[in-house]
Amino acid sequence: MNLKPLLLSSCVAIAVSACSSLPQTTASRSSLIAPYAKGQLDQFSGATRLTAERSEALKASISSRHVKHVILFIGDGTSDSEITIARNYVEGAGGYFKGIDVLPFTGSYTTYSVNKDKTIDYVTDSAASASAWAMGIKTYNGAIGVDVQAKAHESILALAKRAGYATGNVTTTELQDATPAALIAHVTHRKCYSPSSTAKLCPTNALENGGLGSISEQLLDARADVTLGGGATSFNEMATVGQYKGQTLLAQAQARGYKMVSNADQLSQLSTANQQQPVLGLFAQGNLPVSWIGPKAVLNGNKQAAQRCQINPARGAEVPSLRMMTAKAIQLLEKNPKGFFLQVESGSIDKQNHAADPCGQIGETVALDEAVQEALAFAKTHPDTLIIVTGDHAHTSQIIPVDTDSPGKTANLLTKDQSPMAVNYATSTGNSQEHTGAQVRIAAYGPRAANVSGLIDQTDLFFIMRDALNIH
Helix, strand or coil: CCCCCCCCCCCCCCCCCCCCCCCHHHHCCCCCCCCCCCCCCCCCCCCCCCCCCCHHHHHHHCCCCCCCEEEEEEECCCCHHHHHHHHHHHCCCCCCCCCHHHCCEEEEEECCEECCCCCEECCCCHHHHHHHHHHCCCCCCCCECECCCCCECCCHHHHHHHCCCEEEEEEEEECCCHHHHCCCCCECCCCCCCHHHHHHHCHHHCHHHCCCCCHHHHHHHHCCCEEEEECHHHHCCEECCCCCECCEHHHHHHHCCCEEECCHHHHHCCCCCCCCCCEEEECCCCCCCCCEECCCCEECHHHCCCECCEECCCCCCCCCCHHHHHHHHHHHHCCCCCCEEEEEEECHHHHHHHCCCHHHHHHHHHHHHHHHHHHHHHHHHCCCEEEEEEECCECCCEEECCCCCCCCEEEEEECCCCCEEEEEECCCCCCCCCCECCCEEEEEECCCHHHHCEEEEHHHHHHHHHHHHCCC
């Protein structure tokens, strides 16, 4: 694959079509915001984004009508800083994302976790945060689907399924990772992916000890209609007890009626997914490859010449994009007459943030935006759809002055504006950068979307979705 730098044009030319947008008839609808800069950024009023009075548009968007479909988007490790970095690079300082930035209602939510001794941890991990919106209760870092007493709580996906909705769980990470796992599993340690790791890290959850099993085994039991992501390695392990003892979890899935797919072509050919034949897509042994690569942040990296990102050659055509997985999941789930609940995660925004890799991080943020655009296109013809877009916690990346002396690591990127942007990582001197404790942006579109306005907590998200679907 040609690894030439991504082009600096009015629409950045990349394999995943970063600058694709909704049709003008959608993007310009009064119920959506189009926050582009009005003119030349150095001229009077040119940088302003308020092109028209928004009060009427917001009033027109307020609705308590019946919700048939809920689509929840999670950018792991995605706060305002990560969105701004990606927007500046791809769309320019005066541009905007056609998915993330057009939702009419926005607010912030708090993300702290609660330790087992009931003290507050102001910096959550992905497990505690996902458990908070999945089940509506605060818990400790590392917990998946259980509270501080290790008691399991029913997730929003389980409630939706029990009420007759179709359900989906889509991610760019391993399916056992924190965000997708919180919807389908209950374990005391987030790394209990497989039978062997569960026996070692959370033995009380192991099947042989009377527990619910590893995250992978509970995923099969949860039986969402559509499950797409990575994490095939854990499914190669053998069950140690029960009906399927001595068989791999992959063989067990097939024996239990799962339709297995492993590449983009197989995914595209799917036409049905239901409880008789749920879909399990495993597109990588671990996490899916990221879309973009580029210069890693290093000490004094902002003093180097500004560079562009490149397409990742390791991400071949056989790996479906997040946009493709989202579109296919919606297509399959909408056949359920009652409606559906779908969670979609761009999980490697967080992982590339940990790695101080701004290009990897930006590419996965673009992937999130493209997936949101797919959902908005669906909502255009299905006005009973509630779309929510948020992150699970804040992270380390920040924009700093190019000439600043920082003790952290920095990369200097050349944005669409053809201006240098210094992206800095300074929360750790080790190999992995750390989460931060800031509140996180949340936005929504559709009926009941106004509930995300102002300041809420992650646990509010569970109740917003539960009440929207009228399930208890």
